[in-house]
Each structure stands twice: as structure tokens, then as C-alpha cells.
Amino acid sequence: MYAQMVQSEASTDDPEKLAAFQARIDAGEKIEPKDWMPAGYRKTLIRQIGQHAHSEIVGQLPEGNWITRAPTLERKAILLAKVQDEAGHGLYLYCAAETLGVSRDELTEMLLDGRMKYSSIFNYPTLNWADMGAVGWLVDGAAIMNQVPLQRTSFGPYSRAMIRVCKEESFHARQGFDAIRKMATGTPAQKKMAQDAVNRLWFPALMMFGPSDADSVHSTQSMAWKIKMNTNDELRQKFVDQTVPQIEFLGLDLPDEGITWNEERGHYDYSDPDWSEFFDVIKGNGPCNTDRLAARNKAWKDGEWVRDGLLAHARKKAARKHAAE
Amino acid sequence: MKNEWPLWEIFIRGQHGMSHRHVGSLHAPDAEMAIKNARDVYTRRNEGVSIWVVEANNIAASSPSDKGPLYEPSESKVYRHPTFFDIPDEVGAM
Numbered sequence: 001m002y003a004q005m006v007q008s009e010a011s012t013d014d015p016e017k018l019a020a021f022q023a024r025i026d027a028g029e030k031i032e033p034k035d036w037m038p039a040g041y042r043k044t045l046i047r048q049i050g051q052h053a054h055s056e057i058v059g060q061l062p063e064g065n066w067i068t069r070a071p072t073l074e075r076k077a078i079l080l081a082k083v084q085d086e087a088g089h090g091l092y093l094y095c096a097a098e099t100l101g102v103s104r105d106e107l108t109e110m111l112l113d114g115r116m117k118y119s120s121i122f123n124y125p126t127l128n129w130a131d132m133g134a135v136g137w138l139v140d141g142a143a144i145m146n147q148v149p150l151q152r153t154s155f156g157p158y159s160r161a162m163i164r165v166c167k168e169e170s171f172h173a174r175q176g177f178d179a180i181r182k183m184a185t186g187t188p189a190q191k192k193m194a195q196d197a198v199n200r201l202w203f204p205a206l207m208m209f210g211p212s213d214a215d216s217v218h219s220t221q222s223m224a225w226k227i228k229m230n231t232n233d234e235l236r237q238k239f240v241d242q243t244v245p246q247i248e249f250l251g252l253d254l255p256d257e258g259i260t261w262n263e264e265r266g267h268y269d270y271s272d273p274d275w276s277e278f279f280d281v282i283k284g285n286g287p288c289n290t291d292r293l294a295a296r297n298k299a300w301k302d303g304e305w306v307r308d309g310l311l312a313h314a315r316k317k318a319a320r321k322h323a324a325e
Numbered sequence: 326m327k328n329e330w331p332l333w334e335i336f337i338r339g340q341h342g343m344s345h346r347h348v349g350s351l352h353a354p355d356a357e358m359a360i361k362n363a364r365d366v367y368t369r370r371n372e373g374v375s376i377w378v379v380e381a382n383n384i385a386a387s388s389p390s391d392k393g394p395l396y397e398p399s400e401s402k403v404y405r406h407p408t409f410f411d412i413p414d415e416v417g418a419m
Contacts (some may be wrong), residue, residue, distance in 0.1 A: 147350040170407040
């Protein structure tokens with residue numbers, strides 16, 4: 001999930017309007033930008049869609065890291081296409097957030113100065129090529145778990161952005177699985193790298209769904225508003241159930257000794273991630289937080305002359321056209 | 326000065342949750358009248374839940390003759406499609 005622990009805003013609007021709004025959502029209607037909406041709905045959505053967008057953009061960094069070092073030209077072209085998609089996903093989402101009355105630059109600035117977050121997963125490093133397989137397969141796999149139900153979210157522009165994203169996301173997971181499968185069935189050294197990548201990324205991937213439901217204070221209102229479609233634990237369980245057989249298919253060892261099939265529940269049991277590590281990463285103390293934010297700040301600063309230059313050119317052209325008329 | 330009303334392009338949202346889609350055009354003196362006319366021209370049989378109107382000369386469009394240079398580059402990038410990757414059935418949907 002690319003949005004974690006999004007703080008839900010309580011609403012102080014007119015109770016009658018709130019009830020009518022809730023009735024529309026309960027009836028499965030989509031809320032569109034020009035419709036009346038509670039201030040809390042708007043604020044929570046800006047936070048969630050913004051965080052989701054930031055995750056797509058920051059998420060380019062750990063993978064971009066390996067484009068120039070891909071093992072073959074084909075893998076390089078595939079990874080490049082995947083990272084390019086992520087930029088597009090960020091764009092769809094920023095545009096959806098902008099329909100709520102926040103500007104692109106405002107969102108960017110809030111990311112750059114740390115007021116807004118992005119998914120904790122991108123604060124982990126990608127150490128070698130096996131990580132490219134594991135990220136596509138596990139990280140995008142976890143994101144898909146969350147994004148598929150969000151296609152039915154109540155806010156029209158968010159829902160439509162998710163439909164587009166999901167259409168493209170299947171390629172991401174499959175190219176990752178294909179890359180790691182190649183290594184898992186390769187030389188003993190390659191298999192070892194694949195195993196190491198799965199071991200390192202398993203728990204950070206589980207953390208993507210956010211804290212356990214018991215500790216998830218923001219869920220109730222967001223679920224009533226259909227901004228959040230499933231609880232964190234539901235989605236995490238679904239992810240584990242889907243992924244464990246895939247790990248076994250690859251002939252790799254399970255990354256957690258606690259994983260066992262629970263006949264009674266009809267699900268796999270698994271160990272909880274270390275939540276103190278999660279909260280620490282969210283606070284800014286993960287292995288790559290400083291690097292990631294520094295890279296985004298540098299890109300924004302280095303790109304300033306391009307943004308300003310193109311705008312100046314457009315204005316000059318418009319003025320010339322105006323003068324000629 | 327010409328007194329011809331400008332042309333407006335009309336976009337209708339067919340049902341809740343869908344995108345607005347282009348349905349056609351009409352002439353109107355301003356945006357408000359364009360919406361009223363669009364209601365009469367394009368939604369007489371409950372075709373829509375929302376109307377967008379855009380003055381036609383505010384729409385920038387790609388040229389049909391650019392089709393080659395614009396879209397050919399993606400033809401060789403077959404790996405952008407999920408079906409490019411052979412995923413065994415036993416792995417499940419992905």
C-alpha cells in the first residue's frame with residue numbers, strides 16, 4: 001500500500017449534509033470534484049492521494065538505481081519502462097489530488113520539506129540486481145493488493161486514476177517475478193542472491209499495509225467514506241496467502257519461520273514485522289530516508305531553470321501572438 | 326466584427342464514476358448557454374449525469390499526419406504488456 005497511516009479528519013459540517021453525503025456513498029455513488037463534500041473528506045483525501053503520488057515518485061529512486069547496471073539490454077529496457085510507468089502513476093495521482101483544490105507545487109513542497117510522507121518501503125536500499133526482481137514482485141505485488149479495491153473508492157478522479165494504474169501494474173509484478181525466477185532457477189550464486197533479496201524485503205513489504213488493525217486509529221472514518229476499502233490486516237493476509245505459494249514455486253526458503261498453513265482459518269499464519277522498526281522508518285530514521293529526500297530536493301532545485309525557462313518561453317510566444325493579432 | 330457564435334465541444338459523463346466522453350459540438354454565445362444547449366441536444370434521453378463544455382479553439386490537438394512519429398516508438402516495446410512475461414499457471418493470477 002502506498003498510503004500508510006493517513007490521518008483521518010473528523011468532520012464538523014452540518015449533520016444533515018453529512019448524512020446525505022454518507023447516503024450517497026453508501027448507495028455506491030461517486031463523489032466528483034464539484035460536489036459538496038465534508039471538509040474532513042477533502043483533507044483526508046488530499047493527504048492520502050498526495051502520499052500515494054509521492055510514493056510513486058520516490059519509488060522511482062530505488063529502481064532507477066539499477067537501470068544503468070541491468071544485466072542485459074532487454075532487462076534494462078524493461079526496467080526503464082517500469083520506472084517510466086511510475087512517473088506516470090505519480091502524475092495521474094497528483095492530478096486527482098489537484099481536483100480537490102491543492103496545487104501540484106504545494107504537494108511537492110510538502111514532500112520536500114517532510115510535511116507529507118511516502119511509503120516506508122522506499123526507505124530501504126536496493127543492494128543488487130536480485131532486488132529489482134523482488135521489488136517488482138513483492139513491493140508492486142503488495143501495492144496491487146491495495147490498489148485493486150481502491151478502483152471502487154468513492155472519489156471519482158481517484159477511482160479512475162486507480163483503474164489506469166491497475167491496468168499497468170500487472171506488467172510491473174510480472175517483470176519482477178520473471179527476473180527473480182530467472183535467478184532462483186540459475187546458478188547457486190544467483191539463487192543465493194534471490195533468497196537474500198526475499199529475506200531482506202519480506203518484512204518491509206508486509207509493513208507497506210500499515211500497522212495492525214488494533215493499532216490503526218485512522219481506519220473507521222476512512223472506511224465509512226470508502227477512501228479505504230479494506231483493513232490493513234485483511235490486505236496483509238491476502239498478500240501472504242498469495243505470495244507464500246509463489247515463494248515455494250521458486251524453490252526458495254520462506255523468509256519467516258512463523259509461516260505455517262492454518263487449516264482452521266484457511267490462511268497462512270505469519271510473524272508480525274517489527275513494528276518499532278516501522279515507526280522508526282516513518283519518523284525518518286530508515287536506512288535511506290535522508291538520501292531519498294535529498295535526491296528529490298536536488299531534482300526539484302536542479303530543474304528550476306527548466307521550469308522557469310519553458311514558462312518564460314511560453315509567455316513570450318503568447319505575447320508575440322497577442323501583438324500580431 | 327463577426328457575430329457568429331463560437332463552437333463548443335461537448336463532453337458528457339454517461340454515468341456515475343465514468344469519465345466525461347466527447348459526444349459532439351454545438352454553437353453558443355457563452356459557456357452557460359453551451360451547457361443549456363448541450364442539455365437539450367445531447368441528453369434528451371437521460372444520456373448523462375454531468376456536462377463539460379470547452380470552446381473548440383481552446384482545444385489543442387495532435388495532427389493525424391504525426392501518427393507515425395508519435396505512436397510507432399511504442400510498437401517495439403512489447404515488454405510493456407504483461408503478456409510478454411511467461412508466468413506459469415500454478416503461480417496464480419499476477
